[in-house]
Amino acid sequence: MTHRADVDGDGDGDDDVPPGDRRRRPPSRWWRSRALTAEEPQGAAEDEHRQLLADVGHELKSPLSIMLALCGRLEDSGRLAGEDAEDVARIRANAYTMLRRVQDLMLMARLENAEQQLEAAVVDVAEIVRSCVDGFAAIAAQRDLDLRVSVPDHLTAVADEEKVVSVVSNLLANAIRHASHGGVVRCTLSSSPGRLILEVADDGSGVPPDQREAIFERYRRGSRSSGTGLGLAIVGEIAALHGGVVAVGDAPEGGALFTVELPLRTQRTSTEATRPAGPPSLVLADRQKAIVEDLRGELDSAAGRA
Known part of the structure; x- marks a missing residue:
């Protein structure tokens, strides 16, 4: 059987439909x-x-x-x-x-949806951070980076697990991208009364003070970054959705220090959406995998151009 090619490129295979009939179809x-x-x-x-x-x-x-x-x-x-x-x-x-x-x-x-809710659950944020850092270990080793992690054994809090993975992964990818070859990237998780504090630092060139608000805007990209420029905007949006904040300053290591502070709660409120049933680990691993592999490709391309 011979199949007629979809020459109009819309994928619906209706190239042999008379033009008059096609115009009567509901608009897409x-x-x-x-x-x-x-x-x-x-x-x-x-x-x-x-x-x-x-x-x-x-x-x-x-x-x-x-x-x-x-x-x-x-x-x-x-x-x-x-x-x-x-x-x-x-x-x-x-x-x-x-x-x-x-x-x-x-x-x-x-x-961007005003009705967006957290898929909240009581999760071990310390384990999430450790797993995210482990996911970047191989690519950090390729750049001879000293990838340091300091987290408590356990730190439970009400949070959206998938979105926390996005925050940690985007900040780690940003730090590895800007750290000097053979340098340092640090990820620290701690708590203070009522607050959960995540820090990600590097020894790169840092962020000039006059750019520290703009980098959280959508589609803003640094001179050494590729992609859509959404990574740090996503971090800011997720922090705000949790009722927290994110800021950038100077790291003791010499580069940029990103600090995310979230409310530390151990019980969900009645208005928070629950996470859908089923294990989320595969979804979370898949999301971080894309961030890691995208960063690997970016760094490999940069090395090839050097």
């Missing part, structure tokens, strides 16, 4: 979002764009996940060598970069 979500009229309330337009972004993100995540799974299968098969192995590794690295962008945009769309 994309077209409606682009053709909002002046009479439509601004809030409705914003909701439409957020929903569009979420829909596109979900559509992109599935093929990216399949690409990554197939690359992993090929790499594990032992059948690749030379340029073939390098090509598959390059495909895998770029797929992770795309996945990171999609995840960041989807998360930011959720955080």
Whole structure:
């Protein structure tokens, strides 16, 4: 059987539908979002764009996940060598970069929703931080970094576990990106009465005082950074959602010191959403994996240009 190609590129396979019939179809979500009229309330337009972004993100995540799974299968098969192995590794690295962008945009769309709630639970924040640091150990070793972690044995608090992973992972990726080769990255977790305090520091060039507020704005990127410029904006949004704050200053190590302070609570309130049933560990590991691999690809590319 011969299949007709989808030459119009919209993926619906309807190229043989007469133009008149096609014009009678209901407009797509994309077209409606682009053709909002002046009479439509601004809030409705914003909701439409957020929903569009979420829909596109979900559509992109599935093929990216399949690409990554197939690359992993090929790499594990032992059948690749030379340029073939390098090509598959390059495909895998770029797929992770795309996945990171999609995840960041989807998360930011959720955080922009005024009805966004924490999926709160009593979690061991110390264990979350340790696991996040462990996830960056290999890439830190490649740069000869002294990756230091100081956390208590246990520190339980009410928090959204997935979003805490995003905060820690984005700050660690930022610190590793800006630390000097062979330098120091430090991650510290502590508590004071009613407060949980996370610090991530590096020995890089730091952040000039006149830029310390702007770096938390969306789509702001430093001269040594690639990507969407959403990482630190996401950190700020998640801290605020928890009722906390984030700030940047000078680190004792010589570079930037990012400090996140969150309320330290041990019981959920009645208004907080509960986390969906089921183990979250795989989802959290997958999210951090994209951040780690995106950073690895960025640093490898920078090393190749040097």
